Amino acid sequence: MHSTTRLGTSTRRDFLKQSSLTAGAGVLASVPLARFAHAAGSDVLRVGLVGCGGRGTGAALNAMAADKQVKVVALADSFEDRAQGCRKTLQQQKPEQTAIKDDHVFVGFEAYKQLIQSDVDVVLLCETPHFRPMHLRAAIDAGKHVFCEKPVAVDAPGIRSILETCKLAEQKGLSIVSGLCWRYHPAVIETMKRIHDGAIGEIVTIQETYLTSLPWARPRQPNQTEMEFQMRNWYNFHWLSGDHNVEQHVHSLDKGSWIMGDKPPVRAWGTGGRQSRGREPEFGNIYDHHAVVYEYENGVRMYSYCRQQRGAWGDVSDHVFGTKGTCVVLPQYKITDRSGQAVWKYDGPQGNMYELEHDALFKSIRSGKPINNGHYMALSTMLAILGRMVTYTGQVITWEQAINSQEDLSPKAYRFDAEPPVLPGPDGLYPLAVPGVTQFK
Ligand SMILES: NC(=O)c1ccc[n+]([C@@H]2O[C@H](COP(=O)([O-])OP(=O)(O)OC[C@H]3O[C@@H](n4cnc5c(N)ncnc54)[C@H](O)[C@@H]3O)[C@@H](O)[C@H]2O)c1
Secondary structure, three states: OEEOOOOOOOOHHHHHHHOOOOOOOOOOOOOOOOOOOOOOOOOOEEEEEEOOOHHHHHHHHHHHHHOOOEEEEEEEEOOHHHHHHHHHHHHHHOHHHEOOOHHHEEEOOOHHHHHHHOOOOEEEEOOOHHHHHHHHHHHHHOOOEEEEOOOOOOOHHHHHHHHHHHHHHHHHOOOEEEOOHHHHOHHHHHHHHHHHOOOOOOEEEEEEEEEEOOOOOOOOOOOOOHHHHHHHOHHHOHHHHOOHHHHOOHHHHHHHHHHOOOOOOOEEEEEEEOOOOOOOHHHOOOOOEEEEEEEOOOOOEEEEEEEEOOOOOOEEEEEEEEOOEEEEOOOOOEEEEOOOOEEEEOOOOOOOHHHHHHHHHHHHHHHOOOOEOHHHHHHHHHHHHHHHHHHHHOOOEEHHHHHOOOOOOOOOOOOOOOOOOOOOOOOOOOOOOOOOOOOOO
């Protein structure tokens, strides 16, 4: 068992400083150099998983289902119990494709480096969102193909780093497939095609909702340091998850952005707060509702609502209003004309988007035709971060201001005895952002 909790020589802050400021959206333009070591269909592809929780375990199983010559050979997690739990599940469910030796289970903040430096060809990044920019950079620097879960960052320096790394991956001919899984959903793909082909005319307005109940929260356990408590409870701290409008609602913003041709808005404003999430420490410092209006250059507005409150009405949907009709992407995949008459409804196969994204990844590796989802995964995550910036500050913030923001949500050091960037006040409660008081940085 490899166990490391020390940071090593550099912090994420140092790492992000090294990333030059590639502000704006259309930065992925260089010509790929195909550099595929495993193009042959029969070669075994050795996969390592970073972040061995629910999604990571699922992604490893999806990878093995997508390609019978995939073997999961290495695991990395900040916590040993998570890594071992995942190892057991993979061994039980896919014994013939799981080959994780004891010395390929890495634990702690440096575990990702050890995994990337081991003999893996492909890395699945399914850890807590805060770490994605640093881990993606390390994987691409080491020449690995990557499956990269959403969201890809929690702050603008992280997004700038992701954009730079994705450019590098393109130059190296490495694949980066995003976990923004609706991009691989057959019904959504077909519906988007029709919107882009003009089936509802010119787009006027988009409405995106993600209205759900409270997710998990893990109460503090005896003997936990503050860092361990927050790492175990990452969803509820904005420096780790980005807040729920970044962690969860990014899926909806991604569909809205796709409709808009993956171009950034000019500016955003909105309102948000915390009404029904308790003030107990396990609920951290995130909000429980955000309502944000994104204004685009052509006059289109995207109205975006997300809420995590128990007992309230739930709705996860995408409504697009055009000059000739209306489209409901999720959950209906349906287009109606101005009189409300249905003119098209998807009736093709549903498919499993979680497997389809892995099918695409492994086919791209074997065919030598790299996929790079970098542009939209960075843009959609930045939309969500901009949303948090406007709800926390109560200000109108432009895209240019947001993408150039210097707010860096990283701690001074990654150690379990180091201080996280969010600390409880004298009353034991975590301070919340206050619109009109909290400053944009
Ligand atoms: N695409 C989807 O539909 C979908 C669904 C669920 C989750 N997700 C995303 O997947 C990611 C993981 O979510 P989850 O539900 O599996 O959470 P989880 O808490 O079950 O798993 C996260 C794991 O990452 C580990 N981790 C944290 N920091 C780490 C680090 N520095 N190095 C290595 N491991 C680290 C944690 O210990 C934990 O085991 C999140 O980004 C989440 O948004 C995506």
